[in-house]
Structure formats: structure tokens, C-alpha cells
Amino acid sequence: MTTTTQTPAATSPSIIPEQRHVTWAVTLQVSWAGIKRRFFRSLITMSGVVLAIAFLTYMQVMNDIVKSLVLANDTVLNALLQKAGVDIYAADSSDRMMILLITLSLLACLVGIINSMLMSVTERIKEIGTMKCLGALDGFIIRSYFIESSLQGVAGTVLGCILGLIVALAAAASNYHGYVMKHFPWLSVAGSLVISLLIGTLLSVVAAILPAYLAAKKQPVDAMRVEE
């Protein structure tokens, strides 16, 4: 713990201690104050994630429901499906278009999180510099940014899943009425939700890496230089 990497100078004490890392748990406790008090601003940061994941969830769940209704092969239902513009003989034909749309919206969401976290790094240069003056290591800054943006991302993802699910259910119910519940594809909808959750979480965690790293590279002198 207290090893030196170079030969100690004649003037320096022979063993110079190194600052130790703050654990993840403590880092979370310390960052929590900021996360809590920035909650409403975080909501705006999260809105991109919420919308993208809601879209992803909506598309998947809608697709699951329609597939299940097509399989039911009910005459009245088939008429409803055709009225809603579903090609009941090839329900998968729109898959490619859907994947493209989803990919684009997820990319936009990724860029959105990176962008808003980068902005928050610029805004908080002084805070980061101050923390370093007080003895924070790069690792602490990285961890706290990582925790903050991942938590935001995960919260946004959960909200997005719920929103997407609600919208899909409402849209399906208005088109197909009671048939939706009768033929509800529980399993595939659950699978779709899990996929949305995983993608959203992965995306926000990946998006958190770059801003966290850049934040940690800010120097303590920056604490002095920046004026409010």
C-alpha cells in the first residue's frame, strides 16, 4: 500500500504513502447527494433514454401482440387486423424497417447520453478540480461519474419500458379490443421487456465510459482557473 515507484530523494521521508482508493460503496454514498439533488435535471438527461427505450419497447410489444393475434386466425379479428393495416399473411414483412428504425433511435439515444454527460463534465470542471484538491484520485472521479450516468440510464430505461408497454397496450386495445387480453402473448412480451431493459442498461453504461474518463483527466488547477 505504501510503496514508492522511484528511489526516494534524500530530502523526502523514505516511504511516501500513496493515496488509497475509495470503495465503490463509499463512492456511491458520496455521489448520492448529487444524484438526489440533481434529480430533476437528470430527468431531462434521461428523457432521451426514456423515449428511445419506449419506442423500442412499443415496437417489440406491438409486434408480439399482432403476431399472436394473427396466429389466433379469428375471422372478426382478421378483419380488424386488416383494417389496422396488418398484412396477416406476412406479419414479419416490416421487421427490417423496424430494426432500422430502432437502431437509429438507439444511436440517437447513445449520443444523447454521451452529450449530456459531457456537458455536465464541462459544467463541473471546478467541482472535479476541487475534489482532486481534497485528495480524490482519478479512480474516484471515474467511478462517481460512471455511477451517476449508469443510474440515470437505468432509471431512464425502466421508465422507457413502462411507457412503451403502456402505449403499446393502449394502441392494441383501441384497435383489437378484448382480443388483446384473450390472446395476450405473455411470454414474448416479457422477453421483449427483458431485451429492452438489457439494451437500455448496456447503452447507458457504455455511454458513461467516455465522459467519466474525460472528467477524471481534469486537473486540480482547473478548480482555481474557472470563474462562476
Add this chain to the structure above:
Amino acid sequence: MSISEDIIVKASGVTKVYQLGAEAVHALRGIDLEVRRGEYLSILGPSGSGKSTFFNMVGGLDRPTEGNVEVDGYCLQELNQKQLAWVRCHKMGYIFQSFNLIQTMTALENVSLPRIFAGETPAQAREAAAEILTVVGLGHRLTHLPSQVSGGQQQRIAIARALVNRPSIILADEPTGNLDLKTGEEIIHLLGEMKEKFGITVITATHDMKMLSASDTVVWIKDGRADRIARKGEFEVSIGTIDGKTLA
């Protein structure tokens, strides 16, 4: 030991050159300075003379272009990042003109940070923080956010934060720059009091003549050089002027 026991800061031939494109800005042109343990040293000088730059060198916040700084026996140039962080955390306390409190943290949370970085649990750290906040007269403002207290109180929180790890040195760059006359005086008084109470060395940079009466030593910096050094008794303090010279 080339550094004697009662010299806490030793700067030798410190220069700093900022390269701005093709132009080189010589912020410091070779400063030699020894600071005695336990003294209150003020650095005076006109704007742009290099006070803050020198501060950053002594505080281990920036590296000199040439020269050496030794603080409390540690030669700052030879430390790696983690050792430097350790020295900043345990040996130095920083006070800034604009307070630099973390806006989203309460007084208590702000002051516990240095303890947490030193390895204590947040609960232990908060205990020590509450104690020192009481010492600086803010025992009744523990759970306030910086935006909920006055400027002078914010600077008191910053002083508590600088003291909480019992450092050897307090570095204060224009600590009264954002405060009115009376509050500024109170802050200077508090710094002097803390210096006595904890036996800490205080180094401040200032334009503020009020600082002088509290100082044991005054160093004038002019154009990146230590122009003049005076010990207590060698300088006359009167309002607005010093030794007949008006200060910029």
C-alpha cells in the same frame, strides 16, 4: 535532511512558463522562498504578478517549468500521482476566492470529503466534520446547502473543510476576494485563530491590506519575482498604504 525542521516550505528557483501558441508567458521567473513552520505568510502583488501561479506550485496543483518545491519534507516534483494526492489530502488545506464548495452537498457532506478520501467511512467522517464545523462557528448550519448560507459562512465551511484532516499548511488564494470588508476581516481573524489553535502554517495570496496585520511575514511578488520579504515589525501597516506605497 537538507530541509531544516522549522522550514515547512522551501521553493528553489521556481519558474513557470505558459506556452500560448508562439508566445511564452513567463509567469514566474525564479522564486526562492522559505516558509517557517507555524507562521502566517502573506503574498502580495499586483494582478498578474504570479501569486496564484506560485500558489499552485506550492500546493502541488501544478508543476514548475524549472526549480523545486519541498513541502513538509516532501519534494513535490518526485511524487507520483497517488503520492501527490496523499500529500494534498493529508498535508494541505486549500481555500479559494470563490469558496469552491460542492453545491449539491450540505456543509457536513462538504467537510467530510477530505476524511472520506483519507479512508474513513462516511459516518466517521461526518462526526469529525461536525466537530470542526462547530469550531468555526457553524454548528447550527450542518445540514444547510452552500446556497442556503451567506458568503462568509460559505468561506467558514471551506475553512472547516481545509482543516478537517489537520493539515500542516493552509493555502488560501484571495480568501476575502468575494467578501465585504467586515466579513473579510472575520475570515482573516478566523484563519489566524485556527493557525494558533492547530499550529498550522497559513499562506495567503491577497490584494487585501487587512491581511497584513495578521501576517508574520509578507512577501511582495512583482513580475514573477519575489521583490521583497519582510518579517513582522519590518513593515508598517496603515490603512491603504504600506511603507508609504499604495498597493495595487
